Amino acid sequence: MDRLFVNSDYSRLRAESIGLSTATLHVVKGGCEVVGRQPMQREQLGLPADRPLIVSCGRLVDFKGLDDALSAIAILKKRGKRPLFVMVGEGALEADLKQYAAELGIDSCCHFVGKLEPARVFDYYHSADIYLSSSKEVVRxxxxxxxxxxxxxxxxxxxxxxxxxxxxTTDAGGAPEMVLDGKTGLVVPQGNADAMAVALASLIDDARARRAMGEAALQYARQQLGWDAVLGQYVKVMTSLA
Structure with missing residues (x-):
């Protein structure tokens, strides 16, 4: 094997820990469509336009940490932030998460929209104010x-x-490597709903900072995370092996 591509430094360290040679490992992070900000009318999604909208996308499974996300939303509600939280995805924990939201008294703030086609997922990105990744490390x-x-x-x-x-985002796994902390997003300790709520509230309360981070995030994605940038890295490595 000449090269093995991995998607983060976290993955590289895990590969090294099972005996793979450092010399064969090459980190290429990212790989996504970069479409820019395309605001859409939330009413088209059945959502009110006058409340801060937080979106999370992924499977409804334990390591996604959505129980912590719901706890953070409950804290925001208690502090008068009037959050809306949309979870895009399906999974084994959907019923448990809905029950937990009800127990927290935030079921009216939370929308479980299920698994969607990619274009529909992007509708929620375009409608949102903040993206939340609440993942954690679960040892099995x-x-x-x-x-x-x-x-x-x-x-x-x-x-x-x-x-x-x-x-x-939390600091779980390779997730924090995908943002520039303090510039394109905020990194908080995994499993810490209080810290998550503080970070979310800081962006809810400061529209200027929120816009600046969003603009920086888009620039960063264009330069480092988009498919053009990522494919360029693959081509460079493969060419060097020819």
């Missing part, structure tokens, strides 16, 4: 093998920035 033991299940990159984080959205 399978047949005596210890395995950490988490984000190795987070493509939806890349897609959101490609739509000009500021991102709040």
């Amino acid at each position: 033991n399978i047949d005596g093998f210890r395995y950490t299940h988490t984000e190795t990159m987070g493509r939806s984080i890349c897609e959101a920035q490609g739509c000009g959205l500021p991102v709040v």
Whole structure:
């Protein structure tokens, strides 16, 4: 094997930990459409236009940390921020998450829209104010093998920035590598709903900072995360091996 492409430094370290040679590993981060900010009328999605809209996309499974996200939304509601939270995706925990939202008293703030076609997913990116990635690292033991299940990159984080959205993400796995902390988004400790709520509130309260981060996110996506940039990196490595 001449080269093995991995999608983050986190993935590289995991590959090295099972004995793969550092010399064969090459990190290429990102890979997403960069479409820019295309605001759309929220009414088309059945959502009010006068409340801060936070969107998350992905499977409804444990390592996505959506229980922490819901706890953060509850904190925001208690603090009078009037958040709306849309979760795009399906998964085994949907019923549990809906029940938890009801227990927190935020079911009216939360919308589970299920699995959507890519174009519909982008409608929610374009309608949102902030993108939230709440993932965490979940350790599993399978047949005596210890395995950490988490984000190795987070493509939806890349897609959101490609739509000009500021991102709040946890520090789980490779997710924090996909944003420039303090410039294109904010990184918070995984599993910490209070820190997540503080980061979200800071962007809800400061429209200027939110817009500036979104503009920086779009520029970063164009330069580093979009398919043109990523394919260029692949071609460069493959050409060097010819």
